[in-house]
Amino acid sequence: MTKLFSPVKLGAINLSHRVVHAPMTRMRSDDGDVPGDLMVEYYSQRATPGGLLISEGPAVGIGGRVYYRSPGIWSEEQTAGWKRVADAVHQKGGVFFTQLWHGGRMAHIDLTDGATPLAPSVVPFNGVAITPRGVFRASPHREIGIEEIPGLVDQFRRGAKNAKAAGVDGVELHAANGYLIDQFLLDGVNKRTDAYGSSVENRARFLIEIVEAIVDVWGGDRVAVRLSPSGKHGDVLDSNPQATFGYVAEQLNRFNLAYLHIIEPRIVGDHDNEDPSTQAPVAAASLRKIFRGPIIAAGGFVGDTANEILERGDADAVAFGRYFTSNPDLVKRLQRGLPIANYDRDSFYGGDRRGYSDLPFYNDVAM
Ligand SMILES: Cc1cc2nc3c(=O)[nH]c(=O)nc-3n(C[C@H](O)[C@H](O)[C@H](O)COP(=O)(O)O)c2cc1C
Structure with a gap:
């Protein structure tokens, strides 16, 4: 049996294999x-x-929306919808975590009910949102007033409570990929001079306050945090990712989290990183030395490399993204060494069943 198919415990969660x-x-x-x-x-x-x-990542409030028809987790109706998803996963014996997400400056007024997108600081941004009318540059954003921060933390708390009401098994805080929490963490886009900016302690404050709020709802062992320490998605940058994320990982030790989820440097958002010269070294392997709980690594893994990172001891489980879109039975295919179907980027965002839930399962008969 390979390590990928051995059981593991992440906080309060017992898994029978490590393909996430x-x-x-x-x-x-x-x-x-x-x-x-x-x-x-x-x-x-x-x-x-x-x-x-x-x-x-479901938005915790309407002001955090970046992608049309991306789900929310702020209303009763949405919570009931998540319950249906969680029930269906549980019926198959699966374990289900929901992310909690806010897009910050990446939002668009067509999706926020006209509200100006929020960010730690105003820093010009040319990225795009996907609105009902198509792909448009994100709307100009404004700086979050310090008095607004408790309200934003409360949105995450409400999301955590709704996730609990939906009967999911835990929550993963989306602090990666250039969205609101990451915008606070990184000094390239956080130019604040108050208690939420400048020093790494201050830039991490927003994240830590949110983690405190959701741990209060769930207990630490069913809460996780996702980070992209070398990420550039959303046009973000940090002058010293090792120091920033080393500090964050160290601070997270006190919550006894279910896991820390790290995106490897070879990935930018939903793409391979095509520019190796900009690859920073902060990855699961480096944060492993600091963070004392379980680690999930993500980004560009296939069966062999997933096993390698587990064997090296740099991660406890491995998350697969794009190959799960095209292989509904990816777990079985990896376990049995069956061919893995390539993904189709055109069907990633929006549409109907096509390219989403109509993908073929490997036909046992053809083996
Ligand atoms: C279509 C698509 C949507 C994604 N959406 C999210 C998201 O909502 N939250 C998140 O944390 N990462 C998101 N990601 C990033 C993936 O979780 C993952 O880190 C990335 O695809 C690299 O893993 P892979 O090489 O196995 O695909 C998305 C990626 C893709 C391809």
Whole structure:
């Protein structure tokens, strides 16, 4: 048996194998950003006994929306939708975590009910949001007033409570990929001079306050944090990622988290990093030396490399993103060494069943 298919305990969660479904926004919720039949079908297809699925990032409030038909987790209706997804995964014996997410300066007024997107600081940004009318540059953002911060923390707390009401097994805080929490962490985009900016202690304060709030709801051993210490997605940068993320990992030790989820430097958002010269060295292997709880590594893994990082001891489980889109039975394919189907980027974002929940399972008969 390879290590990938051996059991592992992440906080309060017992897994029977270490192949994890990475969080992936697919923009297929129903009206009102409610998870509906399509999402129930998608996650249910990918559930395996004792296998962890992490959901796409649902917005904790309407002001955090970046992608049309991406689900939310602020309303009762949305919570009921997540319950349907969680129930379907549980029926297959699977384990289900929902992410909690806010897009910050990447949002667009067509998605925020007209509210100006929020960010720690105003720093010009040319990235795009996906609105009902198509792909547009994110709307100009404004600086978050210090008095607004408790309200934002409360949105994450409400998301955590709704996730609990939906019966999921835990929550993963999306602090990666250039969205709101990452915008606070990184000195290239956080130019504040108050208690939430300048020093790394201050830049990490927003994250830590949110973690405190959701640990209060769930207990640490069902809470996780996702970081992209070398990430540039969302046009972000930090002058010293090792210092920033080393500090963050150290601070997170006190919460006894279920796991820390680290995106490897070879990935930028939903792409391979095509520019190796900009690859920074901060990865699961470096944060392993600082963070004392379980680690999930993500980014560009296939069966062999997943086993290698587990064997090296640099991670406890491995998340797969793009290959899970095209292989509903990825777990079985990896376990049996079956061919892995290539993914189709055109069907990643938005649409119907096509390229989402109509992908073929490997035909046993053809073996
Ligand atoms: C279509 C798509 C949507 C994604 N959405 C999210 C998301 O909602 N939250 C998140 O943390 N990462 C998101 N990611 C990043 C993936 O979780 C993962 O880190 C990335 O795809 C690299 O892993 P891979 O090489 O196995 O695909 C997304 C990636 C893709 C391809």
